[in-house]
């Protein structure tokens with residue numbers, strides 16, 4: 001089959017790799033109909049993740065059709081149209097039982113192989129999905145393939161970010177970064193009842209989209225987000241900051257923007273070695289950081 005494979009810093013190849021087959025009786029094979037590139041794929045692309053095997057098929061966001069099922073698969077059939085979260089899950093462990101399936105003790109991230117162990121990714125014609133009954137979901141009727149593609153990571157991560165922010169209608173919220181996840185976090189916050197969501201970015205098209213979604217756009221290259229939020233909130237910072245970037249500058253901004261006793265809900269994958277602020281500073285602001 002053809003796949004987009006990792007070959008080191010800024011090197012992705014479109015090449016042939018072996019077709020996946022059923023290995024365990026709980027596996028299924030999915031023929032990919034659509035896949036996406038996640039912001040976290042870019043960490044591997046730009047920073048050359050140490051440990052990631054060359055030749056690994058990239059990507060963890062895909063939807064497709066079941067084309068083969070292992071003999072112990074109970075709920076899925078050939079021909080089912082399915083979506084997947086970015087990791088596999090057993091459905092039985094402590095984390096699966098509390099709904100935190102991305103921390104399943106048996107879970108694996110698609111598109112991550114080290115020393116030939118791990119899973120191939122979804123930017124390929126076919127994907128092997130272990131623990132398929134608990135990992136995959138049939139795409140519900142009325143949800144398009146394009147919509148379903150967002151459910152596995154971008155939309156669900158954005159909504160989770162908003163959920164952690166413990167939204168209350170009258171409070172003020174700041175979303176740092178209006179890429180796909182930040183935009184979905186805005187939608188999530190508004191869905192949870194937020195009336196004042198400040199969307200911070202420097203890219204005009206993203207800010208425009210944030211505005212369409214109901215946020216108040218703040219262009220950080222022209223305006224001071226902290227002053228704007230404080231002016232609108234009796235001199236306090238934001239009640240919660242939804243951090244959807246994941247670098248030291250965005251972490252620092254989140255820290256500066258949040259009021260004492262507020263929440264930083266961080267979902268941006270951060271590969272920086274050091275925090276942008278010293279941990280005791282969390283105590284100084286009596287912060288809850290999620």
Ligand SMILES: [Zn+2]
Pocket residue numbers: 038039040060061086153154
């Ligand atoms: Zn992703």
Ligand SMILES: [Zn+2]
Pocket residue numbers: 089090091092093094095096097103104105106107
């Ligand atoms: Zn589990």
